[in-house]
Amino acid sequence: MARTAGSHSDITGPRVRAAAQKLFAARGFAAVSMREIAREVGVQAGALYNYTADKQSLLFDLMQSHLEALLQTFEDDPTATPEARLEHFVRFHIRFHHDRPDAVFIAYMELRNLTSDNFARIEAMRGAYEDRLEAILRAGVTDGSFDVADTKIATLAVIAMLTGVSTWFRSGGRLSLQDVEAEYWQMVRKAVAPS
Amino acid sequence: MARTAGSHSDITGPRVRAAAQKLFAARGFAAVSMREIAREVGVQAGALYNYTADKQSLLFDLMQSHLEALLQTFEDDPTATPEARLEHFVRFHIRFHHDRPDAVFIAYMELRNLTSDNFARIEAMRGAYEDRLEAILRAGVTDGSFDVADTKIATLAVIAMLTGVSTWFRSGGRLSLQDVEAEYWQMVRKAVAPS
């Protein structure tokens, strides 16, 4: 058994995924060829198939990793007040998405390029994340700190609003990420508050 | 001069655009071939080039028509109260987007497949639409009926939230479009209201 530790596969594997993520985000899954990914890695196209079964798996793995990280990183404290939990969700979502714009972009734009099996798996994970927010909203409705007619709609509305940040915000501009977090939190807080 | 009225071009032209819109929305610009569009129209691929210079122009024309219709259809009444103007915007946006899901999807997903010249033109139109909403928010901030720290951010947040409707809402489900309009209007109204 030779070449286990220090073998190139420990290096090339992650680089394949990184190159694919970068290119898929910039130009789209369908518009990027395996040869382009290989060129970005500095390798011939055939070598990619040591690290992925096919192009579809490469896309699916990127999306799955992203959503796994999302679900695993978000921590909700059910003993806190609904308002505190919601604020934490808002700030977490904005920050997490801002830190990985490529992965976010792919997860939202390339759903239709998944096979139906893979699509179902990804959708289930996305649904699980939405459920985390809906649980917070429901808790607030129950104890009277929130007032929304339909927690499912409010969940989708809040997530759409927050995810939109990554379509325009770039660090180094007029506003800091903290400014943006604070501003979105004010809007969300008021949107679900009792009138 | 023969074949002006009643010629096939009056029929085929719109059908090419319709087929392209349908297929681009379902599977993405890069993943759809000219031969597939031709098959949907019932014609050979070569015939498409009587109606479009190339594939890129086909995409651009679809987007441009959509945004022209958006800008032309939306009517704001600057003499009304900011709250009334905002409610009208919210309901208009939801309804307009719900009526043309394919065009909306393309306009949001295929921006990166535009050449940079075409992208700039489309972005300018999108910016003009955003400006219409921002004018309303600014009027409300000025007269004290709204309270948002940054009207630009609020504009983008509201539009992202409203556009998100088209990712999940389909007529015939649990909720009517009127229900959805009303619910989003409540959230937007509260989000920009003074606390």
Place this chain on the structure above:
DNA sequence: TCATGATCTGAACGCTTGTTCAAAACAATG
């Protein structure tokens, strides 16, 4: 230093891509 086996190359496979164009088809006018 040699043998091992993971890693990579480079060519090849069959197929599809956007686009062009000469020739054919065809509807309407005179």
Place this chain on the structure above:
DNA sequence: CATTGTTTTGAACAAGCGTTCAGATCATGA
């Protein structure tokens, strides 16, 4: 009915696609 000029076909072009695989390369453990 002949002519006109628009519309469509069908073949062709060079290029690129995802994927496979025999053989070369090369770091490592013995």
